[in-house]
Amino acid sequence: MTARNKAAVWKAAQRAVQGVTECQRCGAVSKVLQRHHPDYSKPTEVIVLCPRCHAAVHKKPPYQSTCVVCGKQFVAATHRHRAKLCSPECQSEYFRRLAKARREARSAANSQEAAHADL
Numbered sequence: 001m002t003a004r005n006k007a008a009v010w011k012a013a014q015r016a017v018q019g020v021t022e023c024q025r026c027g028a029v030s031k032v033l034q035r036h037h038p039d040y041s042k043p044t045e046v047i048v049l050c051p052r053c054h055a056a057v058h059k060k061p062p063y064q065s066t067c068v069v070c071g072k073q074f075v076a077a078t079h080r081h082r083a084k085l086c087s088p089e090c091q092s093e094y095f096r097r098l099a100k101a102r103r104e105a106r107s108a109a110n111s112q113e114a115a116h117a118d119l
Contacts, residue, residue, distance in 0.1 A: 009043040012043060012044045013037070013043050013044055013046050014035075016044045016045075016046055017035060017046055017048050020033065021033070022048075023048065023049050023050035024047050024048050024049065025047070025049055025050075025053040025057075026050065026052075026053055028050045028052075028053075030051075032050070033048050033049065033050060034048070034049055034051060034054045035047070035049075036048075036049050036054055036057055062075045062076065063075070065083045065084065065086075067084070067085055067086035067087075067090050068084045068085065068090075068094065069086075069090040069093050069097075070090055072086050
């Protein structure tokens with residue numbers, strides 16, 4: 001979309017909602033209202049929302065994660081990252097397993113070095 005087309009679309013959307021002074025979702029009367037496009041392919045079809053409702057419309061649903069230790073389904077604390085562990089107990093167990101794997105890898109590397117030193 002060129003800059004000229006983008007400006008034309010923006011103006012058309014602006015004209016489509018002139019005179020609206022309240023949020024079409026919650027009914028709040030506000031000086032600061034925002035236009036929301038449910039379908040970007042139809043730029044003149046806009047909904048006027050207050051900032052709170054506009055943020056709620058764009059908020060992602062919570063992400064369901066599965067704990068790698070116990071297999072339990074849980075909702076991550078934030079939606080921005082995919083959590084792997086459901087509780088502090090599982091976190092302790094996870095790091096205990098990681099430390100054990102590191103120790104085993106280190107002892108295997110040491111035994112290989114000892115075998116090569118004997119040759």
